[in-house]
Amino acid sequence: MSKVLPRLPIHITFFSRSSCALCTNARQNLADAWKLRPFEFAEIDVMEPGQQKWKDVYEFDVPVIHVSKTGKGGVVEEVKKKLMHRFTPEEIVKAWDEVREQGPVHEEK
Template sequence: MFPTRALFAPGVRLTLFTRVGCSLCDTAKDNVLNVRKRRPFDYSEIDVMAPGNKIWKDVYEFDVPVLHVQTVEERQAGAVEEVSEPKKLFHRFTEQEVEKSIDEAQQQPI
């Protein structure tokens, strides 16, 4: 990757939907964090079984791990606005699939 490309590429946010005791989720998290060592992106995790996450439990309880990859753009100082629908990766995904999804998200027009 060229340095100038990184400077002008849109930001990317990855959200991993997971739950405690899920070995597939642990593998998915390792894959995402290994990619993060090589490429910068915002990252968060949501435990679908945690209190207060009923909306995500209803959607993903039996599908975790699920990874949302979204293009984001900073609109005002510190305020990030999502500008793309999430690309979703389910269950068993590799580091290469995560990187490919990031590349695709960055190529979407803003």
């Protein structure tokens, strides 16, 4: 019988673009933060086709992360915290902790 892994309580969406040196640093900082506080993760390149909504918002502001809770059934809830441009692993962990403390998270067992 296979074991179902529980979903992680926090989801981070990382907004980037391919020609962004700050995004390379941010990606490493996210990896370092994940070692301390694992999270669900998605990356969106704002310049890719189909991402016009995010391009309009973040084209000149990447890197950006949205920190949200992972709700019941893996649904990502509304954005609770946003970090932009330069952020350290410690700042990501702090945002993770702040979002986690903002009330119940629907964890699957």
